[in-house]
Amino acid sequence: MSLTALPADFQQRLDCSAITRPMVVLWLLAASLIALDGFDFFIIGVALPFLQRDLSLGPAEVGTVASAAVAGALVGSLTLGPLTDKVGRQPMLIVDVIIFVVATAGTALAWNLASLVAFRFLVGVGIGADYPISVAYIVENVPARHRDRLVIGAFSFQAVGALLGAIAGLLVMQGFSQFYPGDELIAIHYAWRWMLAIGVVLAIAVALLRLRVSLESPAYLLAKGDHEAASAAASVLLGEPITLEPAEIAATNPPALAYSDLFAPAYRRQTILASVPWFLQDIATYGVGIFTPVILGALAFGQSAGLMAQTMAAAQGSALVDLFLIGGFLLALLLVKPLGPIVLQIVGFLGMAVGLGLLAASTALPESSREALGLVFGGFLLFNLLMNAGPNATTFLLSGAVFPAAIRASGAGLAAAVAKGGAVVGTLGLPVLQQTLGLAPTLVLLAILCIAAALVTFAFRVDTAAGQGAEPSGSDALSDRTATQR
Secondary structure (H helix, E strand, O other): OOOOOOOHHHHHHHHHOOOOHHHHHHHHHHHHHHHHHHHHHHHHHHHHHHHHHHOOOOHHHHHHHHHHHHHHHHHHHHHHHHHHHHHOHHHHHHHHHHHHHHHHHHHHOOOOHHHHHHHHHHHHHHHHHHHHHHHHHHHHHOOHHHHHHHHHHHHOHHHHHHHHHHHHHHHHHHHHHHHOOOOHHHHHHHHHHHHHHHHHHHHHHHHHHHHOOOOOOHHHHHHOOOHHHHHHHHHHHHOOOOOOOHHHHHHHOOOOOOHHHHHOHHHHHHHHHHHHHHHHHHHHHHHHHHOHHHHHHHHOOOOOOOHHHHHHHHHHHHHHHHHHHHHHHHHHHHHHHHHOHHHHHHHHHHHHHHHHHHHHHHOOOOOOOHHHHHHHHHHHHHHHHHHHHOHHHHHHHHHHHOOOHHHHHHHHHHHHHHHHHHHHHHHHHHHHHHHHHOHHHHHHHHHHHHHHHHHHHHHOOOOOOOOOOOOOOHHHHHHHHHHHOO
């Protein structure tokens, strides 16, 4: 079953509407899910030094732990997104809540490496389902004039979650330092569990918010042919009575599209644009982001005495760097309208490459020297600022903007799954590459991938405005497929 286009008169009312309370609640739900995504993915970076010693992990095992949730997100995006179109979004939201709470609790209580990896994988499955659901909820249920900024604004909460992860790690380490001064063995055994347990509290808070949301997207209800429920949902969404008649709905339906159309000539360009740059970006984003505390510890704090002192210093640096993730998203909110997502994405990838180059250059200077520290923090700040001002925001936006409503969730889910494939490569490959090639060559390789992503974005760019009105119907939809390729 594919999604159908909303009737033109409803779309016009939606586009002319003010932001209503149900729209705000849906946006807050999407933002909180993405914040949890950021926390869960990046808290593991703070916990890794303790995990590595507690479970006696080698480089490959460290990569496995770090990438388990990313691999789960790949599976969740690829499978639960399309499944949501079949069984309904509300039932899948409840399933997702259960997965989140059980999996996050399991990670804190894991008894060995295998159980930790399994629960982290389940966390990722829940997160992976959120990508297509969140972008579809926002794109389909807010006025077109606000969509770009609302989508990017929701995704910016990934940076908020990452910052919360760094702060949570610092608070846990300070607590162990205060109550068990000089006893690193206790911290090694239990600090990482407390860090991951904070994720349980956040998951429960998000679950409570989810359970308050019972509004289906009118587009999904129209796909089922349930015009009465679609009318009720549209009335709640806009705060005014709306009746969608079956004859009117049928007149606006475009030709049915299937999952396979994502790979057909009509939409192949959009699929490449939505997925390949995101794949390359996530190699760098998750490879560098998850290991930010580790890299900072190696580059800037390698001479700190003791595990706790070095890890706390690295976490403090990570929290400072994460502030620029939020700054990058604010920059994206300001620039997405005047520049457009394609230009932002290209500039962002090039800025990421320069930041990685500065990090690589810092390794040629004496460790902990003023010049080396300047390059380390300058590189991280530039990388994070331009990443979030560009591709980390625009890839999520484009995944929902370049596809028609009929295959929007499937296209967004596919793009997110491909991206998480890149995240798996980054989290698994970075520790091994760093050990084999050295840190500087690894960072240079990531910079080259960012340049390649900028070139792919330019080569497969499409002229699109996110969600500008209803999808053309009938033969117009078919002609628009060809026009999009120009």
